[in-house]
Amino acid sequence: xxxxxxxxxxxxxxxxxxxxxxxxxxxxxxxxxxxxxxxxxxxxxxxxxxxxxxxxxxxxxxxxxxxxxxxxxxxxxxxxxxxxxxxxxxxxxxxxxxxxxxxxxxxxxxxxxxxxxxxxxxxxxxxxxxxxxxxxxxxxxxxxxxxxxxxxxxxx
Amino acid sequence: xxxxxxxxxxxxxxxxxxxxxxxxxxxxxxxxxxxxxxxxxxxxxxxxxxxxxxxxxxxxxxxxxxxxxxxxxxxxxxxxxxxxxxxxxxxxxxxxxxxxxxxxxxxxxxxxxxxxxxxxxxxxxxxxxxxxxxxxxxxxxxxxxxxxxxxxxxxxxxxxxxxxxxxxxxxxxxxxxxxxxxxxxxxxxxxxxxxxxxxxxxxxxxxxxxxxxxxxxxxxxxxxxxxxxxxxxxxxxxxxxxxxxxxxxxxxxxxxxxxxxxxxxxxxxxxxxxxxxxxxxxxxxxxxxxxxxxxxxxxxxxxxxxxxxxxxxxxxxxxxxxxxxxxxxxxxxxxxxxxxxxxxxxxxxxxxxxxxxxxxxxxxxxxxxxxxxxxxxxxxxxxxxxxxxxxxxxxxxxxxxxxxxxxxxxxxxxxxxxxxxxxxxxxxxxxxxxxxxxxxxxxxxxxxxxxxxxxxxxxxxxxxxxxxxxxxxxxxxxxxxxxxxxxxxxxxxxxxxxxxxxxxxxxxxxxxxxxxxxxxxxxxxxxxxxxxxxxxxxxxxxxxxxxxxxxxxxxxxxxxxxxxxxxxxxxxxxxxxxxxxxxxxxxxxxxxxxxxxxxxxxxxxxxxxxxxxxxxxxxxxxxxxxxxxxxxxxxxxxxxxxxxxxxxxxxxxxxxxxxxxxxxxxxxxxxxxxxxxxxxxxxxxxxxxxxxxxxxxxxxxxxxxxxxxxxxxxxxxxxxxxxxxxxxxxxxxxxxxxxxxxxxxxxxxxxxxxxxxxxxxxxxxxxxxxxxxxxxxxxxxxxxxxxx
Numbered sequence: 041x042x043x044x045x046x047x048x049x050x051x052x053x054x055x056x057x058x059x060x061x062x063x064x065x066x067x068x069x070x071x072x073x074x075x076x077x078x079x080x081x082x083x084x085x086x087x088x089x090x091x092x093x094x095x096x097x098x099x100x101x102x103x104x105x106x107x108x109x110x111x112x113x114x115x116x117x118x119x120x121x122x123x124x125x126x127x128x129x130x131x132x133x134x135x136x137x138x139x140x141x142x143x144x145x146x147x148x149x150x151x152x153x154x155x156x157x158x159x160x161x162x163x164x165x166x167x168x169x170x171x172x173x174x175x176x177x178x179x180x181x182x183x184x185x186x187x188x189x190x191x192x193x194x195x196x
Numbered sequence: 197x198x199x200x201x202x203x204x205x206x207x208x209x210x211x212x213x214x215x216x217x218x219x220x221x222x223x224x225x226x227x228x229x230x231x232x233x234x235x236x237x238x239x240x241x242x243x244x245x246x247x248x249x250x251x252x253x254x255x256x257x258x259x260x261x262x263x264x265x266x267x268x269x270x271x272x273x274x275x276x277x278x279x280x281x282x283x284x285x286x287x288x289x290x291x292x293x294x295x296x297x298x299x300x301x302x303x304x305x306x307x308x309x310x311x312x313x314x315x316x317x318x319x320x321x322x323x324x325x326x327x328x329x330x331x332x333x334x335x336x337x338x339x340x341x342x343x344x345x346x347x348x349x350x351x352x353x354x355x356x357x358x359x360x361x362x363x364x365x366x367x368x369x370x371x372x373x374x375x376x377x378x379x380x381x382x383x384x385x386x387x388x389x390x391x392x393x394x395x396x397x398x399x400x401x402x403x404x405x406x407x408x409x410x411x412x413x414x415x416x417x418x419x420x421x422x423x424x425x426x427x428x429x430x431x432x433x434x435x436x437x438x439x440x441x442x443x444x445x446x447x448x449x450x451x452x453x454x455x456x457x458x459x460x461x462x463x464x465x466x467x468x469x470x471x472x473x474x475x476x477x478x479x480x481x482x483x484x485x486x487x488x489x490x491x492x493x494x495x496x497x498x499x500x501x502x503x504x505x506x507x508x509x510x511x512x513x514x515x516x517x518x519x520x521x522x523x524x525x526x527x528x529x530x531x532x533x534x535x536x537x538x539x540x541x542x543x544x545x546x547x548x549x550x551x552x553x554x555x556x557x558x559x560x561x562x563x564x565x566x567x568x569x570x571x572x573x574x575x576x577x578x579x580x581x582x583x584x585x586x587x588x589x590x591x592x593x594x595x596x597x598x599x600x601x602x603x604x605x606x607x608x609x610x611x612x613x614x615x616x617x618x619x620x621x622x623x624x625x626x627x628x629x630x631x632x633x634x635x636x637x638x639x640x641x642x643x644x645x646x647x648x649x650x651x652x653x654x655x656x657x658x659x660x661x662x663x664x665x666x667x668x669x670x671x672x673x674x675x676x677x678x679x680x681x682x683x684x685x686x687x688x689x690x691x692x693x694x695x696x697x698x699x700x701x702x703x704x705x706x707x708x709x710x711x712x713x714x715x716x717x718x719x720x721x722x723x724x725x726x727x728x729x730x731x732x733x734x735x736x737x738x739x740x741x742x743x744x745x746x747x748x749x750x751x752x753x754x755x756x757x758x759x760x761x762x763x764x765x766x767x768x769x770x771x772x773x774x775x776x777x778x779x780x781x782x783x784x785x786x787x788x789x790x791x792x793x794x795x796x797x798x799x800x801x802x803x804x805x806x807x808x809x810x811x812x813x814x815x816x817x818x819x820x821x822x823x824x825x826x827x828x829x830x831x832x833x834x835x836x837x838x839x840x841x842x843x844x845x846x847x848x849x850x851x852x853x854x855x856x857x858x859x860x861x862x863x864x865x866x867x868x869x870x871x872x873x874x875x876x877x878x879x880x881x882x883x884x885x886x887x888x889x890x891x892x893x894x895x896x897x898x899x900x901x902x903x904x905x906x907x908x909x910x911x912x913x914x915x916x917x918x919x920x921x922x923x924x925x926x927x928x929x930x931x932x933x934x935x936x937x938x939x940x941x942x943x944x945x946x947x948x949x950x951x952x953x954x955x956x957x958x959x960x961x962x963x964x965x966x967x968x969x970x971x972x973x974x975x976x977x978x979x980x981x982x983x984x
Contacts, residue, residue: 054254062290062325069256087521087557116493117526118486119446122436126443144211145204147254148247151283160323160359162392164351165385166443167433174348178313181275 041161042120043095043110044071045127045154047143050104052076055143056150060161075108089117100124104140123163130157130171152178200233201226203247210255223252234265242269243280250284263288263295270302275314278306282317291327300330307337312348315341319349323356331360335367342374347383354378354389358396368397368404379417384434384441387421391447398454405454415455415465422448422469426476437481449473449490456498463499470495474507485515485523489530496534509534509541516548521557528552528563535570546571550580553587558594565595569602577610581620589627596631600624604636614647615693618654626661629668637673642785644678653693655682660697662707667716673724676711679704680728681782684735701736705729709745723756730764734779743768866981872958872973876903877932879912879958881975883982891949893982899940901932907962907969912942915957921947932962954983 047056054072063071078090079099090097092110098120099108107124111117128138130153135142143150156171158164165171201209206226213219230245238245246265253259266289269281289296299321306318319341322334338360341353361368371393378390394414398405408414425440434441452470456463473491478484488511495508512534515527531549535542549571552564565587572580581603588599603624611617621640624632644654658675666672679686683704689696711717711725726749733742746768749761767775866883873879877899884894901907910932916922927942948954956975961968 054256057254057287059290060324062292062327064292083558085521085556087525087559089522089525089559116446116450116486116490118482118489118522119443121522122442122483122486126436145207147251148203148280148283152279155283155286155320155324159320159352159355162355162358163388163443163447164355166388166441167384169433170385174313174316178275178279181311181313182279 041112041115042123042158043112043161045110045158046072046075046106046108047150048072048076048106048108049140050080050106052080055105055140056147056154058151058154058158075110076106079106079108088121096120098124102128105143123158126168127154127157130168133168133172134175149175200229200241200245200248203244203251206248207251210251219255220257223255223257227252227257231261234261239272242272243274243277246284247280250280250287253287259288260293263293267295267298267302270299270306275311278314278317282321285321286324290325291330296327297329300333303330304334304337307334307341312346315349316352319352319356323352323359326356326359326363328363331363332367335360335364335370339370339374342371347381347386350381351383351385351389354386354393358389358393361393361396361400365400368401371397372404372407376412379414379421384444388441388444388447391418391444391451395447395451395454398451409455409459409462415452415462418448418452418455419466419469422452422473426473436483438478439483439487442483442487445473445487446490449487449494453494453497456494456500458499460499466494466498467501467504470500471504471507474504474511479514482520482522485518485520485526489515489526492530496530496538505538506541509538509545513545513548516545516552521555521560524552524555525557525560525563528560528567532563532567532570535567539571542567543571543576546576546580550583553583558592561591562595565591565599565602569606572606572610574610574612577606577612578616581606585620585623585627588624593631596628597633600628600632600636604632604639608643614650615653618644618647618650618657622657622661625668625671625674626665629671632670637670640674641677644674645681645782646784648784650693651678651682652685652691652696654678655686656691656694656697659686659699659704659707662711666711666714669718669721672711672717672721676708676721676724676728679708680724680731683728683732687736701732701738702741705732705736705738705741705745708732712745712749719754719756722754723760726757726760726764730760730767731779733768734776867979869977869979871897871956871975871977872960874971874973875969877901877907877960877962879960881978883979891947891951893946893948893954895944895946895982897942897944899932899942900936900938901934902936903964904934905965906934907932907964909968910940910962911960912940913959913961914944915959916946917952917955919948919950919952920954923947948983951983954978 041060043060045056045058046054048054054076057068057072059068074092075097078092078097082090082099088098088100090099094113095110096113096115096117097108097110098117099106100121101107107128109120109124111120131138131143131150134149134153135146153171153175156165156174165174210219210222213222226248230249233241233245242265246262246269249259249262249265253262262284266281266284269277270285272278272281285299289299303318303322303326306314307322309315309318319338322330322338326334338353338356341349342357344350344353357371357374361371375390375394375397378393379387381387381390394408398408422445425445428440430438431440434444436442439445452466456466470491473487474495477487477491479488492508492511495504500508509531512527512531515523516531518524518527528549531542531545549564549567552560553568555561555564565584568580568584572584584599584603584606588596588603591599603620607617607620611620621643625640644651647654655678658671658678661671662675662679683701685691686704687699687701689698691697708725708729712722712729717725726746729742729745733739736742746761746764749757750765752758752761767778771778868880868882871879871881878901880898880900882896882898884896897912899910899912908931910927910930912924912927914922914924923945925943925945927940929940932938932940946954946956955978957972958975959970959972961970963969
């Protein structure tokens with residue numbers, strides 16, 4: 041399973057944190073510090089995999105954001121890279137040419153999208169369209185909050 | 197009260213702060229506003245306020261006062277509130293918080309909500325961070341949803357079930373019926389999460405694994421699904437760079453791995469599909485390689501036929517040539533795992549692996565180094581060593597220590613000749629000399645001593661190396677030691693292996709004295725060279741020069757050097773007749789087991805090794821000890837005396853507490869006893885009665901060690917029956933010295949008000965020659981006086 045996913049800028053400012061196991065606040069802060077230090081210190085064209093304690097750290101830089109995903113030792117690193125890429129694609133579709141500012145100002149949406157893609161450290165949905173549709177439908181529900189509920193049909 | 201500012205407004209404001217202090221001020225102001233808003237129980241803006249709080253939490257500020265507000269949001273009817281409420285719960289309300297459980301009821305209601313997106317929120321929250329109690333309470337709801345026809349909910353329920361099983365493994369059984377037709381779904385989301393669920397169950401329970409293999413015929417089902425994925429045409433919904441749903445493919449391959457492991461039938465049933473995936477998958481992009489990687493791992497783990505295994509290793513071999521660093525890294529890691537089992541197949545790729553030593557990427561270099569060492573064998577040792585030594589020359593400092601150790605190990609195992617071995621060692625010492633581990637020095641000394649025919653050659657080469665460079669301490673230490681031992685061979689020009697050099701006694705002494713005065717030499721190195729000079733007094737004729745040097749260092753500031761010099765002086769003056777015997781050539785040393793650094797202590801090389809070979813022990817330690825008032829460091833074999841309780845008697849405090857124990861020194865007539873004697877460890881008990889409280893027995897344990905090696909990390913633990921009370925004080929040390937050279941003592945106080953017969957269970961743990969040892973024993977032979 042995946043243990044945590046962090047997004048941070050090149051200056052080390054945290055933009056998103058998703059933890060898949062219960063960890064104390066203090067431990068979280070320490071992990072964030074360790075990750076940002078380790079990843080930001082890497083040479084530009086190094087391989088995207090690191091070892092940290094008993095976990096594998098997969099990181100990739102997209103524009104000004106670093107995506108840092110920690111997986112357990114028996115997981116497949118190459119597919120983890122694809123997981124990161126898929127999340128970026130989902131964000132890109134939703135925000136239209138996503139950039140760091142989108143994620144800063146709409147962090148809750150970034151979480152909502154993540155929660156339709158991953159859950160409990162595993163992939164929940166492998167189809168981009170399904171994730172997008174769920175998010176769109178949920179957004180519509182939000183808009184209609186003043187009126188009563190209505191069912192939104194999803195295909196399939 | 198004006199409406200609280202919007203989230204985006206707050207974010208914009210905070211981002212304008214130019215200093216940390218400014219930011220903190222803004223945040224504090226906003227937090228105060230939010231707090232009062234919470235106090236007023238404002239329903240309209242609660243959602244907005246919590247969202248702002250979550251933003252500030254991400255910046256690192258405390259947000260715990262928002263926890264209860266999240267609960268209120270979750271309980272609200274509005275979807276917007278629920279969405280933010282659940283998000284807040286996932287960020288702020290993990291199972292360590294007290295109020296975590298309060299969510300249970302809300303989640304339960306929402307799991308049964310009429311809107312699937314609300315149900316989805318509840319499932320997601322439960323599946324990400326539900327505590328064990330929550331999982332127990334709500335497992336039934338999850339199980340129900342696992343059977344629904346709504347695929348949106350079914351996939352979430354499956355992952356929720358995975359989480360429940362991880363938290364409360366005993367609940368696994370209840371999900372078994374619902375898994376029956378999970379794999380007949382067409383929806384990929386459900387398929388993927390179902391495979392994850394099945395994987396979790398199979399990994400956790402061998403019974404489940406057997407059940408799924410036999411009764412459910414899981415393997416054929418998975419094979420069919422995988423085949424469809426590969427053979428089906430372009431599917432826009434699941435396509436990634438021309439491959440259909442790679443995530444699902446990888447997960448299926450992983451489940452197949454678990455099913456096929458150690459099972460012939462299952463392995464056979466999946467042979468074809470594995471071969472198909474391995475040969476048909478597109479390798480131009482990372483996705484394809486990810487699938488191939490998983491396939492290789494599966495092939496290597498199950499009972500695959502040899503053709504398939506060779507195919508797998510060849511895929512890894514191709515990976516090694518891939519431009520993509522990640523692929524190369526992954527290949528090296530996998531080859532490292534398989535090198536033990538499929539050694540020959542991996543050997544075929546040896547040259548590619550060795551080329552990776554020259555890669556620019558640090559992680560790849562490290563893996564390549566580890567793999568190269570694993571591939572060294574008797575046939576390729578010369579070629580491999582050439583490459584590895586070249587690598588040692590040019591690699592980063594972080595690698596040098598490991599590489600040097602690896603070279604030594606490999607050389608020891610496969611050296612084709614003694615000369616080659618010594619040459620290799622010389623090469624390492626001269627190129628990476630400052631990075632070799634401390635224990636290399638004694639190991640090398642032992643190796644050199646035992647290669648009798650190479651002594652002349654070795655000492656000559658080492659001498660020449662010293663002339664070049666005296667900065668690398670391990671090299672200098674080994675060289676000093678050798679010159680001390682074999683200096684006579686050096687000056688006599690006896691070398692057979694290469695052209696003997698002409699060197700005089702004075703030149704040799706110049707070099708050794710140079711080491712003594714050089715700033716580059718560490719104290720340890722100086723010790724080595726002083727001793728070497730001393731040894732040469734029996735091998736060279738310029739004894740007067742040596743006497744002079746030794747006497748100068750008798751007043752050295754360095755205590756270690758001073759002591760040696762004074763003792764050597766004494767040797768010259770009073771014990772000159774013993775000097776030749778003392779300083780004669782070192783005998784061949786028996787290698788102590790496995791990985792031992794031998795008992796040679798780094799700091800001196802003269803009489804310490806005699807501890808290893810008792811029969812060669814020159815009978816000198818006694819006179820040297822008597823000769824002067826120096827600290828008794830040489831051959832100290834003293835027994836630490838029993839801890840005496842020297843306090844005068846005091847009147848007993850009321851209640852006679854154990855801690856108040858200041859009994860008198862009556863070494864009463866209770867005889868000592870041996871409590872334990874096994875595998876070289878002997879533990880004796882001696883007794884004192886603590887007056888005036890006769891209910892308290894003070895036992896001192898004495899642990900001694902008759903084996904050849906020290907017992908380190910020694911821990912003594914004791915337990916007594918319930919009617920007694922026990923207090924263990926700190927031990928004198930954690931190391932029980934070898935060959936009975938010392939004891940570890942520890943005091944036990946036992947309160948025995950009921951005057952019952954004293955019994956004790958003891959547990960001993962220690963490390964001997966690198967392996968941990970543990971033993972339990974019962975002590976029943978207490979003398980009656982100790983408890984009557």
